[in-house]
Amino acid sequence: MDELETKMNTPLLYTERLILRRxxxxxxxxxxxxxxxxxxxxxxPWFPVKTxxxxxxxxxxxxxxxxxxPFGYRYAVCLKEDNLPVGYLHVGGADSFDFGYGLHRDFWxxxxxxxxxxxxxxxxxxxxxxYITATHDVNNPKSGAVMKRLGxxxxxxxxxxxxxxxxxxxxxxxxxxxxxxxxRVYTHYWDTSRVHFIEPGI
Numbered sequence: 001m002d003e004l005e006t007k008m009n010t011p012l013l014y015t016e017r018l019i020l021r022r023x024x025x026x027x028x029x030x031x032x033x034x035x036x037x038x039x040x041x042x043x044x045p046w047f048p049v050k051t052x053x054x055x056x057x058x059x060x061x062x063x064x065x066x067x068x069x070p071f072g073y074r075y076a077v078c079l080k081e082d083n084l085p086v087g088y089l090h091v092g093g094a095d096s097f098d099f100g101y102g103l104h105r106d107f108w109x110x111x112x113x114x115x116x117x118x119x120x121x122x123x124x125x126x127x128x129x130x131y132i133t134a135t136h137d138v139n140n141p142k143s144g145a146v147m148k149r150l151g152x153x154x155x156x157x158x159x160x161x162x163x164x165x166x167x168x169x170x171x172x173x174x175x176x177x178x179x180x181x182x183x184r185v186y187t188h189y190w191d192t193s194r195v196h197f198i199e200p201g202i
Contacts, residue, residue, distance in 0.1 A: 009072045019078040023063045030085040043140040099132040130179045135171040147174040154202040158193035
């Protein structure tokens with residue numbers, strides 16, 4: 001058995017087309033391609049990396065350190081044909097259980113994140129995670145469409161001065177409850193934002 005299958009932190013998963021695994025030091029070139037593309041990172045909460053050295057630092061901070069923890073989900077999304085990362089999918093460990101993802105633009109519009117997301121959600125249910133949340137900029141509705149395809153439901157919208165990019169963003173918050181508490185709504189963003197509202201018809 002692959003040793004990753006024995007680890008609760010980012011356990012190895014397979015789908016019809018994909019391998020979902022940990023990033024390794026051998027993936028630095030793929031990480032650079034994903035995290036350096038300005039269009040891919042336009043709606044994400046960080047600036048694109050500009051050098052391979054920045055990609056190395058990102059790998060150390062965003063992957064190596066979290067992988068040392070006893071529990072977590074920080075996946076490299078890889079095609080089975082070559083096992084090279086084309087994107088990523090993370091689930092945060094804080095009380096939001098934030099579900100985040102990114103995909104290199106060469107692989108957009110192929111249902112890859114939806115396929116990966118369904119596999120990860122199945123694993124989260126198995127592991128007893130009670131719910132997940134996800135947010136997207138109102139100017140990025142395609143991300144909201146992915147959330148809907150994964151079964152997530154719109155809950156509310158709110159404004160946030162986004163850091164480190166330091167501009168005002170209106171976010172839509174989606175949630176999927178994985179346990180029997182179907183009426184649960186994660187209210188932290190609502191409670192901490194001075195401007196929050198529910199948009200009809202979302």
